[in-house]
Amino acid sequence: MKPKYITSRQIFVLVALTLSASAFAAGKHAGGHGHADEETAIGKPGVASKVTQTINVDMTDNMRYTPSSIQVKQGETVRFVVKNQGKVKHELSLGTQKELLEHLEQMKKFPDMEHDEPGKVTLSPGQQGEIVWQFTKTGTVNFACLMPGHYEAGMKGAIKVGKK
Structure with a gap:
């Protein structure tokens, strides 16, 4: 057998894919949840000192969140304490549903993607993490696990944001 060599074009493609995946994982993709005070379609990162409510959310290997239906008020800053029980x-x-579905497609391509966005937390078994979020608009904010196969198995929920 002849040894196989990687061409410079293949190296270029690999580097481009790696850089685009890194930028995406760092939250630099279109439609991503911004950092600091940047408001998005679902609100904005919250300030810990302004938290008005703490909600514990458990994630399990039966591909469910507990609770999966949450109610908050517009303007409220919520601390989600998320625990991976699986x-x-x-x-x-x-x-938004659209953002989650777009991100789901990216996760299928890059399943080991790391997240550094204030509206996302990825946890290994037994780990606990937090999201502090301010809900600035009424309506529905969706949440989901976008690890390959988890969303499709039903690992999703909704936050109803009501008037003040």
Whole structure:
């Protein structure tokens, strides 16, 4: 057998894919949840000192969140204490349905993607993490686990944001 060599074009493609995946994972993609005070379609990152409510959310290997239906008021800043009770990695990502479905497609291509966005937390088995979020608009904010196969198995929920 002849040894196979990687061409410079293949190296270029690999580098481009790696850089685009890194930028996406760092939250630099279109439609992502911004950092600091940047408001999005679902609100904005909250300030810990302004938290008005703490909600505990458990993630399990039966591909469910407890609770999966949450109610908050417009303007409220909520601390979500998220715990992975399972034996596999799970995440909780806040977003519109459209954003979550777009991100789901990216996760299928890059399943080991790391997140550094204030509206997302990825946890290994037994880990606990937090999201602090201010809900600035009424309506529905969706959340889901976008690890490959988890969303499709039903790992999703909704936050109803009511008037003040």
